[in-house]
Amino acid sequence: MSLNQSGWRPEMGSGNDGAAVDTFTGNRALMLEESLIFEIGSNDVTGVDFPEGDVVGSRLGDLSRTSPIGLPGLTEPETVRHYTRLSRQNYAIDLGLFPLGSCTMKHNPRLNERVARLPGFADIHPLQPVDSVQGALGLIHELADWLVKLTGMNSVAMSPKAGAHGELCGILAIRAALEARGDARQVVLVPESAHGTNPATAAFAGYKVEAIPATKEGRVDLEKIRERLGPDVASVMITNPNTCGLFERDMKAISDAVHEAGAFVYCDGANFNAIVGRVRPGDLGVDAMHINLHKTFSTPHGGGGPGSGPVVFSEALTPFAPLPFVEKRDDGFHLVEEETADEHHAHSFGRMVAFHGQMGMFTRALSYIMSHGADGLRQVAEDAVLNANYILRSLDDVLHAPFGKGPCMHEALFGDAGIAEGLSTLDIAKALIDEGFHPMTMYFPLVVHGAMLIEPTETESRADLDQFIGAVRSVVERAKAGDERLKGAPYYAPRRRLDETQAARKPVLVWNEPEPAAAAE
Numbered sequence: 262m263s264l265n266q267s268g269w270r271p272e273m274g275s276g277n278d279g280a281a282v283d284t285f286t287g288n289r290a291l292m293l294e295e296s297l298i299f300e301i302g303s304n305d306v307t308g309v310d311f312p313e314g315d316v317v318g319s320r321l322g323d324l325s326r327t328s329p330i331g332l333p334g335l336t337e338p339e340t341v342r343h344y345t346r347l348s349r350q351n352y353a354i355d356l357g358l359f360p361l362g363s364c365t366m367k368h369n370p371r372l373n374e375r376v377a378r379l380p381g382f383a384d385i386h387p388l389q390p391v392d393s394v395q396g397a398l399g400l401i402h403e404l405a406d407w408l409v410k411l412t413g414m415n416s417v418a419m420s421p422k423a424g425a426h427g428e429l430c431g432i433l434a435i436r437a438a439l440e441a442r443g444d445a446r447q448v449v450l451v452p453e454s455a456h457g458t459n460p461a462t463a464a465f466a467g468y469k470v471e472a473i474p475a476t477k478e479g480r481v482d483l484e485k486i487r488e489r490l491g492p493d494v495a496s497v498m499i500t501n502p503n504t505c506g507l508f509e510r511d512m513k514a515i516s517d518a519v520h521e522a523g524a525f526v527y528c529d530g531a532n533f534n535a536i537v538g539r540v541r542p543g544d545l546g547v548d549a550m551h552i553n554l555h556k557t558f559s560t561p562h563g564g565g566g567p568g569s570g571p572v573v574f575s576e577a578l579t580p581f582a583p584l585p586f587v588e589k590r591d592d593g594f595h596l597v598e599e600e601t602a603d604e605h606h607a608h609s610f611g612r613m614v615a616f617h618g619q620m621g622m623f624t625r626a627l628s629y630i631m632s633h634g635a636d637g638l639r640q641v642a643e644d645a646v647l648n649a650n651y652i653l654r655s656l657d658d659v660l661h662a663p664f665g666k667g668p669c670m671h672e673a674l675f676g677d678a679g680i681a682e683g684l685s686t687l688d689i690a691k692a693l694i695d696e697g698f699h700p701m702t703m704y705f706p707l708v709v710h711g712a713m714l715i716e717p718t719e720t721e722s723r724a725d726l727d728q729f730i731g732a733v734r735s736v737v738e739r740a741k742a743g744d745e746r747l748k749g750a751p752y753y754a755p756r757r758r759l760d761e762t763q764a765a766r767k768p769v770l771v772w773n774e775p776e777p778a779a780a781a782e
Contacts, residue, residue, distance in 0.1 A: 302333025516546025
């Protein structure tokens with residue numbers, strides 16, 4: 262049977278519960294099924310031969326292991342094949358468009374990777390003598406200079422390891438500044454359109470969090486902020502552009518009101534990619550803002566470790582910023598690790614990390630900045646906004662766009678209004694997997710029912726956007742028509758739809774060897 266306009270055949274997945282496929286191996290052509298490493302390896306073998314060594318006594322005392330570690334052994338070919346097969350079941354930016362809203366998942370230029378692997382950057386140690394790492398310190402200093410100039414701020418702390426880590430850095434600097442003047446403020450205001458880490462960070466730092474509602478346009482309600490400001494408010498945390506994909510037009514007025522009340526303005530810089538080279542947050546009255554290098558400046562995103570979230574500070578907060586920082590002097594670059602007597606970091610709240618930051622990310626980010634230049638970075642923002650608006654206008658006739666009357670910034674936001682009863686945003690997202698796309702961000706921000714948040718970034722071509730738009734339109738039309746088969750999607754993924762609630766609440770984190778099957782009588 263030929264494909265219909267949606268690319269879906271009626272017989273796809275019919276009669277298949279997803280537990281197995283009709284092949285002896287479980288493979289689906291070049292999509293190879295792969296078992297757990299515990300199921301293909303054996304605990305009593307290893308792929309490496311070790312020479313017998315001298316037996317020495319343990320220095321661990323009663324902390325020594327009393328039972329076998331239980332790791333399976335595999336040969337080298339088995340190991341390589343296992344992880345290669347698993348990698349083929351994963352989605353990545355090198356495979357296609359990653360439309361996660363608010364995540365800025367864009368291409369990582371290979372030039373940056375090559376620069377980061379140069380000797381002197383990739384093989385240095387944080388405890389080397391300062392005179393042996395002058396090039397690395399110079400790179401950190403130059404990147405810091407770019408970040409300060411691009412944001413219009415006074416200084417930058419390079420050491421925070423991620424966006425949320427940077428948020429904590431900024432809030433701790435605000436707390437230190439308040440304590441220095443004997444001001445015991447205990448409340449942080451967080452608009453509904455802010456990132457979810459903002460209230461979590463404020464609470465972690467010991468503050469009481471209060472929400473500020475959004476206007477019907479999806480922006481921060483300036484009058485509500487003015488009404489709530491008082492002697493107990495320490496800071497307002499604002500995401501700009503916000504998670505509705507909109508620029509906060511009243512940002513300068515908000516900052517002026519906050520400062521007049523004696524509080525500080527924290528800006529979540531996760532969406533800086535939409536305004537880099539065009540807007541300087543410092544000109545809008547921001548006191549502290551983190552910058553996700555993996556978003557705006559295209560260092561690897563995620564992976565459980567390679568993050569970097571430098572924080573820029575206003576002149577008022579600079580003396581309270583964390584250590585260490587790199588300082589250029591007549592005799593070279595110095596790493597300042599203690600409070601200084603001058604106004605620069607004179608009252609630092611301390612350290613965020615043991616060492617100096619993430620060198621690999623610094624190298625990649627500076628390579629990205631220098632290869633683009635100031636004019637190229639401006640075009641990055643312009644192209645990212647253009648792509649997002651192209652998606653907004655290409656889908657707003659089939660999807661509800663609650664704030665779609667005007668242009669958006671870096672991401673397009675849709676809701677689930679008009680979808681047939683019994684179907685949901687989740688069903689649309691799962692069906693997109695069958696179309697070969699990672700789903701968009703779902704159910705966030707909370708101000709829109711059944712939210713679908715799409716951020717294409719500037720690195721996607723029009724042809725790629727058109728293919729994605731066509732896939733979304735096809736799935737949404739099926740959802741509007743009440744196609745019950747959407748509830749079973751995805752059909753073509755390595756695994757069928759999971760019970761996500763149970764997977765989150767009762768995850769199985771330990772592999773136990775199955776009981777041997779009872780012998781047949």
